Amino acid sequence: MDTELQSFDPATDEVVAVVPIMGLTEVTEVVRQAHEASSWWRAKGFKGRRARLLAWRRYMAQHAVEIIDLIHRENGKPRPDAALELMLSLEHIAWTAKNAAKILGPEKRRTGLLTANFAARVDHLPFGVVGVIGPWNYPLYTPNGSIATALASGNTVVFKPSEYTPAVAQWYADAFATANPEAPQGILSIVTGDGGTGRALCDAGVHKLAFTGSTATGKAVMAACATNLVPVVLELGGKDAAIVTADADIDAAAESIAFGAMGNAGQTCVGIERVYVDREVRDQFVAALERELADIRPGEREGSSYGPMTMPSQAEVVRNHVRAAINDGAAPLIGGLASIGDRFISPVVLLDPPHNSAAIQQETFGPTLTVTTVESVDDAVAQANDVALGLGGAVFAKRHGADIARRLDTGQVSINSVLGFAAIASLPLGGRGDSGFGRIHGPEGLREFTRPRALAIERFALPVNLLSLRRPEWVDRLLPRLIGWLHGR
Numbered sequence: 381m382d383t384e385l386q387s388f389d390p391a392t393d394e395v396v397a398v399v400p401i402m403g404l405t406e407v408t409e410v411v412r413q414a415h416e417a418s419s420w421w422r423a424k425g426f427k428g429r430r431a432r433l434l435a436w437r438r439y440m441a442q443h444a445v446e447i448i449d450l451i452h453r454e455n456g457k458p459r460p461d462a463a464l465e466l467m468l469s470l471e472h473i474a475w476t477a478k479n480a481a482k483i484l485g486p487e488k489r490r491t492g493l494l495t496a497n498f499a500a501r502v503d504h505l506p507f508g509v510v511g512v513i514g515p516w517n518y519p520l521y522t523p524n525g526s527i528a529t530a531l532a533s534g535n536t537v538v539f540k541p542s543e544y545t546p547a548v549a550q551w552y553a554d555a556f557a558t559a560n561p562e563a564p565q566g567i568l569s570i571v572t573g574d575g576g577t578g579r580a581l582c583d584a585g586v587h588k589l590a591f592t593g594s595t596a597t598g599k600a601v602m603a604a605c606a607t608n609l610v611p612v613v614l615e616l617g618g619k620d621a622a623i624v625t626a627d628a629d630i631d632a633a634a635e636s637i638a639f640g641a642m643g644n645a646g647q648t649c650v651g652i653e654r655v656y657v658d659r660e661v662r663d664q665f666v667a668a669l670e671r672e673l674a675d676i677r678p679g680e681r682e683g684s685s686y687g688p689m690t691m692p693s694q695a696e697v698v699r700n701h702v703r704a705a706i707n708d709g710a711a712p713l714i715g716g717l718a719s720i721g722d723r724f725i726s727p728v729v730l731l732d733p734p735h736n737s738a739a740i741q742q743e744t745f746g747p748t749l750t751v752t753t754v755e756s757v758d759d760a761v762a763q764a765n766d767v768a769l770g771l772g773g774a775v776f777a778k779r780h781g782a783d784i785a786r787r788l789d790t791g792q793v794s795i796n797s798v799l800g801f802a803a804i805a806s807l808p809l810g811g812r813g814d815s816g817f818g819r820i821h822g823p824e825g826l827r828e829f830t831r832p833r834a835l836a837i838e839r840f841a842l843p844v845n846l847l848s849l850r851r852p853e854w855v856d857r858l859l860p861r862l863i864g865w866l867h868g869r
């Protein structure tokens with residue numbers, strides 16, 4: 381059995397890192413250290429944690445070139461895209477560090493008439509140790525969404541990165557330790573390996589598990605966590621749709637949708653994979669999209685629009701979806717099967733595949749886009765919602781954008797933009813259906829990594845104590861009348 385695995389530059393096959401494959405024994409030991417570090421981290425309080433999270437963020441910003449280069453080499457995306465990923469990650473760390481106290485501090489609650497002698501409050505307590513399992517497509521930004529919120533909420537974290545991007549994860553955890561030299565080992569730790577290591581993390585004694593990855597693996601993780609009643613938050617795949625209405629700014633919509641579909645080689649959970657465009661503006665939109673994508677090229681050189689497929693096997697999924705759509709009757713507008721190489725895939729746009737085609741129903745996770753002509757907004761909304769995945773979406777409209785967005789059955793929607801919600805640190809992120817449940821980012825993300833504890837504090841004794849075995853008989857006789865008076869009117 382292999383004891384080590386290598387990560388590679390997906391453009392050149394050059395080895396980037398060699399890391400151990402950790403099994404249950406090693407993972408359990410790392411989780412034990414995280415338990416030990418918990419009381420130190422919790423005792424720092426919101427103020428102490430804020431200072432340390434901001435020191436970490438400052439360190440990463442000061443060493444940006446290093447991590448941008450590592451993301452570029454291990455994931456394959458162009459350096460400017462890696463820089464954008466770092467920038468968004470730092471925004472999220474800053475927001476959670478600065479807002480945790482306000483959102484998670486003790487909350488006063490009102491009491492009722494019968495409990496007027498009580499004060500009531502809710503404390504938001506950390507779980508203890510949070511396990512995080514992450515994917516490779518945004519090796520920093522995606523796990524950071526869970527890690528930063530879990531840390532700011534007072535948990536320690538054990539992070540299992542994808543086997544394709546362990547070096548980025550190690551750099552990220554080392555940055556925390558270097559920026560906070562007095563912190564004990566175990567505040568943020570990495571366990572490396574393959575799917576078996578992720579499975580081991582579910583069994584290693586964590587108090588909550590945040591998983592980001594495919595729907596199939598998410599189900600396996602939830603089943604594994606059920607054995608020990610470990611609660612999970614699942615951020616899974618997407619099949620996001622953009623709706624383009626007759627009154628939309630067509631050129632702006634085409635520019636945004638081209639980015640949302642092809643950026644990061646389409647390997648974005650909230651990337652745009654489907655467009656529903658009103659028949660009235662369909663030809664205009666298609667022409668604008670052709671102009672937008674005319675000189676978009678993948679490659680490894682500086683200036684390439686996007687990089688290679690990070691995970692080689694994904695090219696086969698993309699090929700299957702494109703082939704099936706064409707066989708089903710879709711017309712290729714841009715590219716086709718010939719656009720799909722082993723590492724690099726040029727943009728593919730397919731017109732009007734049937735609704736049951738894999739290219740419409742399943743996550744493709746490549747630089748492809750379907751464009752479907754619709755007769756009305758109702759038609760667009762119905763088709764956009766009729767898939768099992770419900771992560772994000774976009775609406776392009778001058779009027780009624782918000783009304784249409786409210787009808788999309790997804791966790792988040794951008795209006796007249798794509799992916800805007802992922803860049804706003806105060807907004808929650810999460811899905812419905814096969815895209816998972818629970819939320820990371822924003823106040824909802826901070827609360828996701830805490831458990832509420834109710835406190836009822838008796839401030840003074842009432843002449844009659846209802847919560848007593850020595851209740852006078854006349855009070856017991858009065859109770860039914862009191863019920864009628866309080867609730868029966």
Ligand code: NDP
Nearest residue numbers: 514515541542543574575578579593594597615616617649
């Ligand atoms: P996978 O589901 O293949 O893997 C995700 C993580 O789970 C990896 O670290 C993987 O390890 C690990 N893993 C694999 N098997 C198991 C197991 N049995 N138990 C525990 N952990 C396991 O997803 P990808 O890495 O391919 O990521 C792409 C997917 O992630 C896409 O579907 C994308 O939509 C989704 N995603 C969702 C986001 C969201 O916010 N909703 C954000 C970003 C991506 P290893 O790699 O070593 O096998």
